[in-house]
Amino acid sequence: MAAARTRIVIADDHPIFREGIRRVLEKHPDLAIVGEADDGKAALRLIAEHEPEVALLDISMPGLSGLEAARELGKSKSTTKVVLLTMFKEEDMLMEAMDAGVRGYVLKENAVLDIVSCLRKVAAGEYFISPAISHLLVKRNTRARELAQERPGLASLTPMERRVLALIADGKTSKEIGKELFISPKTVDNHRFNTAAKLGLHGPNALLKFAMEKRSSLSP
Incomplete structure (x- = not known):
């Protein structure tokens, strides 16, 4: 057979x-x-x-x-x-x-x-x-522990949410972020909303301000 x-x-x-x-x-x-x-x-x-x-x-x-x-x-x-x-x-x-x-x-x-x-x-x-x-799996686990110590809630972000946040810190628009990450601007906006909710951020500029303050923590 x-x-x-x-x-x-x-x-x-x-x-x-x-x-x-x-x-x-x-x-x-x-x-x-x-x-x-x-x-x-x-x-x-x-x-x-x-x-x-x-x-x-x-x-x-x-x-x-x-x-x-x-x-x-x-x-x-x-x-x-x-x-x-x-x-x-x-x-x-x-x-x-x-x-x-x-x-x-x-x-x-x-x-x-x-x-x-x-x-x-x-x-x-x-x-x-x-x-x-394959070594990146070990690096990611180590980084997650560091993020948890730096800011409660930051470690709860998905890798894509952290990547979007890093690009927000660079001053990029949803359209520019979407093009770089191969996702739609609407998906980027959803990530913005979810990230702000997880971090307890409110106001039109709160997410941008946070992203800029935590830029070094968001680097790979």
Whole structure:
């Protein structure tokens, strides 16, 4: 009896990169690509159609990013596990992905080496983070303890809320922040509202003032 195959949907807006990943996976009979897309919305349609075990998504596609697609899958209670392909090595982006329910986080520069092991582990119910950035998990836990000591409530912010707060401190608008973080201005405004509520801040300039005062605490 043939072993069960892990069915995979791939989404990346760079055809050459997709082709490279396809060639790697085609060498492994237990990994089967059942659909390819070049943006997040098309990826969600393919996932709904094929119900693959794993979705391999670029974190920053146009229209709908891989991170946003992962959130949508979480809301819909999809059983498809998400692996993000990324060039971002920052701690807060990794943690935001984990908060969104992502099971794998693979650096594109290491994808050819890591992707097969990642897909097999994620399909088996495990987590996978590219070894080059796995130390960030330890760093994040240490930083969370420091934040808890500096300001009650600050440690309760999600990585994305802290990232938005840091950009607010830089004087950026919701539109500018959204463009930098690959989220909509409305989502940025929601983060502003939630952050202010968590910190007990009131007034139109309270969040900006707080962000500027705590700028050094918000740095990765």
